[in-house]
Amino acid sequence: MAKAKSAFVCTECGVEYRKWQGQCSSCKEWNTLSEVRLAPARPGAGAPSGRGGYTGALTREVVDLGQVDLSEVPRMSSTFGEFDRVLGGGLVPGSAVLLGGNPGAGKSTLLLQTACKLAQTRRIIYVTGEESLSQVAMRAHRLQLPSEGLKMLAETSVETILAVAEREKPDVLVIDSIQTMHLEDIASAPGGVAQVRESAAALTRFAKQSNTVLLLVGHVTKDGSLAGPKVLEHMIDASLLLEGGSDSRFRTLRGQKNRFGAVNELGVFAMLEQGLKEVKNPSAIFLSRNEEQAAGSLVMVVWEGTRPILVEVQALVDESALGNPRRVAVGLDPNRLAMLLAVLNRHGGLFTGDQDVFLNVVGGVKVLETSADLAVLLAVVSSLQNRALPRELVVFGEVGLSGEIRPVPSGQERIAEAAKHGFTRAIVPRANAPKTSPRGMEVTPVDKLSDALDAL
Numbered sequence: 078m079a080k081a082k083s084a085f086v087c088t089e090c091g092v093e094y095r096k097w098q099g100q101c102s103s104c105k106e107w108n109t110l111s112e113v114r115l116a117p118a119r120p121g122a123g124a125p126s127g128r129g130g131y132t133g134a135l136t137r138e139v140v141d142l143g144q145v146d147l148s149e150v151p152r153m154s155s156t157f158g159e160f161d162r163v164l165g166g167g168l169v170p171g172s173a174v175l176l177g178g179n180p181g182a183g184k185s186t187l188l189l190q191t192a193c194k195l196a197q198t199r200r201i202i203y204v205t206g207e208e209s210l211s212q213v214a215m216r217a218h219r220l221q222l223p224s225e226g227l228k229m230l231a232e233t234s235v236e237t238i239l240a241v242a243e244r245e246k247p248d249v250l251v252i253d254s255i256q257t258m259h260l261e262d263i264a265s266a267p268g269g270v271a272q273v274r275e276s277a278a279a280l281t282r283f284a285k286q287s288n289t290v291l292l293l294v295g296h297v298t299k300d301g302s303l304a305g306p307k308v309l310e311h312m313i314d315a316s317l318l319l320e321g322g323s324d325s326r327f328r329t330l331r332g333q334k335n336r337f338g339a340v341n342e343l344g345v346f347a348m349l350e351q352g353l354k355e356v357k358n359p360s361a362i363f364l365s366r367n368e369e370q371a372a373g374s375l376v377m378v379v380w381e382g383t384r385p386i387l388v389e390v391q392a393l394v395d396e397s398a399l400g401n402p403r404r405v406a407v408g409l410d411p412n413r414l415a416m417l418l419a420v421l422n423r424h425g426g427l428f429t430g431d432q433d434v435f436l437n438v439v440g441g442v443k444v445l446e447t448s449a450d451l452a453v454l455l456a457v458v459s460s461l462q463n464r465a466l467p468r469e470l471v472v473f474g475e476v477g478l479s480g481e482i483r484p485v486p487s488g489q490e491r492i493a494e495a496a497k498h499g500f501t502r503a504i505v506p507r508a509n510a511p512k513t514s515p516r517g518m519e520v521t522p523v524d525k526l527s528d529a530l531d532a533l
Contacts, residue, residue: 085110086270091311113271150337153248153290156194159345159355160187162382163317163330165338168249171288172337173281173312175255177295178319183328183346183353184294186220187319188251190352191292193217196226199248202241206233206257220352233267235260235276239283247289252280254294255309273309281312310334321348325441327362328353341445342382360387360498363440370468373460376500377452378473378491379444385487385494387471389439390449392456397433408438409449417476421454424480424526427461448485450476451504451529458530466533467502471495474506480526484508492520504532 085094088111090104100107152167161167164174178184185208192201205213210231217224228245232238235258242250252258258276259267266272277293284291293313310316314336321328330344345356356362364376364387373392378385390409397403406414414436418429434457438444451474459466473491475483485491488509495503496515503520510522523529 084113086113086274087111088270111270113265113269153195153199155191157187157191157344157353157355158357159330160191163332163335163338163342163344164315165335165342168290169314169337170248170290171285172314173277173284173291173293174315174317175293175295175309175313176317176319177297178321179297182319182321183348184319185253186216186348186352187330187346188253188292188294189213189217190220190222192249192251193222193224193227195249196228197223200228200245201226201249201251202228202230202245202247203251203253204230204232204238205253206231207254222352233257233259235279239279242283242287242289246287249290249292250280250284251292252294254296255280256296277309277312320443321441327356327440329442331443339382343386360385360494363388363442364498370465372463372465373456375452375456375459375466376471376495377449378471378495379442379446379448380485380487380491385491386442387495387498388442388444390444390452390456391437391439392453392460393435394429394432394457394460395435397431399433402429402431403433403435405434406436408441408443409436409453413447413450414453416478417450417454418457420476420478420480420526421457425454425458425530427458429457429461432461446485447475448473448491450474451482451506451526454526455504455529455533458533469499469501470504471500471502472504472529474504474509474523474529476526482506482523482525482529492518504529 085097087101087104087109089106089109090101092101092103094110097110101109150169152169154167155161155164176184176188192203195201210229213229214224230241255273255277256268259272260275260279263271263275280291283289315332316334317330317332319328319330326348328346328348330346332340332342334340345359346353347356374389376387376389378387404411404415414434418434421427422429436453452472454476455472473485475485477483484506488505489511492503492505492511493515496518501517501519503518504523505520507522507524510520514520521532523532
């Protein structure tokens with residue numbers, strides 16, 4: 078009997094090796110190689126047809142780029158406006174979408190709500206590999222969802238799922254979750270590198286050929302990354318991450334990869350007794366502030382995808398009892414915080430080398446852009462001086478290493494959003510200052526960090 082062949086795959090970058098080694102030569106990570114048993118080649122199991130091309134929705138003809146049809150692919154609404162926003166306008170037929178998140182974030186709840194509502198007008202198959210059909214039915218009853226029309230299947234065999242899908246021909250196929258699926262030809266346990274990769278490849282191939290929307294649920298590791306090989310993220314068309322702790326009633330849906338829309342879109346949901354409910358105006362939630370203004374609190378305007386969002390940043394500066402003061406940032410880049418404190422010392426004349434500095438973005442929002450630099454520094458100055466800033470003040474702008482205040486994209490829209498929520502004062506980069514300020518809004522343009530400190 079022929080000996081089964083095996084390979085070693087890095088779970089971080091997906092590179093394969095013929096033998097095991099401690100460090101991956103590609104991504105330089107240690108102890109990330111996992112053994113994958115390769116199935117023996119079956120007679121006639123080469124290309125599906127012709128010379129290496131797939132049939133169905135994929136074409137084998139060479140066409141001129143100028144002759145490609147530019148008509149927009151019709152999208153299918155997920156019944157959630159925030160979900161459609163992150164997807165780029167809705168579900169695209171033939172696409173594969175991976176939804177990841179921590180346990181209890183609401184992945185299954187979101188997809189069950191979407192499937193139940195879509196089942197009223199579309200053919201939907203919901204495949205559950207982690208729960209029984211009665212558990213899913215109990216959740217749907219608790220959430221008061223319409224259960225008629227939704228086809229359910231409790232199965233973990235990919236071959237069986239594909240056979241059922243071929244017979245039923247659904248518009249949307251939901252797999253909960255990809256870590257529980259397995260192929261009979263792969264000699265490894267479900268959840269392993271080989272099973273996850275090959276199961277996702279088989280399901281994605283079916284989605285492309287049958288023009289079916291494929292929704293996959295994926296687990297995440299303790300560091301927040303999707304479990305399984307990195308090659309899984311290259312197979313799919315969109316990778317979404319549902320974030321939110323068990324102590325918060327709000328969930329944020331952020332796109333990490335999207336072939337049909339913007340990557341930096343953000344959707345906000347509230348977890349209620351009836352399930353997830355979309356939040357139309359996230360700024361109103363993130364601005365739930367106390368009546369008495371405290372030192373170190375300031376509102377900034379960040380840009381998420383196609384809309385501005387007002388969030389509050391809080392700073393606490395306290396005398397350090399340690400030889401090495403602490404720099405802690407929640408929702409911001411800690412390395413950027415250290416750089417901004419050096420700029421504040423050099424060009425603002427305020428020394429924080431003997432102080433512990435703690436920063437927090439209220440609401441669990443993760444700020445990834447540099448427009449928060451000026452607001453962070455002014456919040457630090459407010460806490461350092463123990464002087465509260467005006468409640469009606471909003472700030473945004475990027476701070477350079479030489480102390481200059483650099484402009485940020487969509488400055489006019491940010492100011493308009495702040496004026497709509499009742500803010501009357503704004504400190505912005507001079508290049509972002511409008512020619513005519515909104516009614517009731519006093520805009521102070523600044524060129525340097527010292528100008529912003531003087532404006533306070």
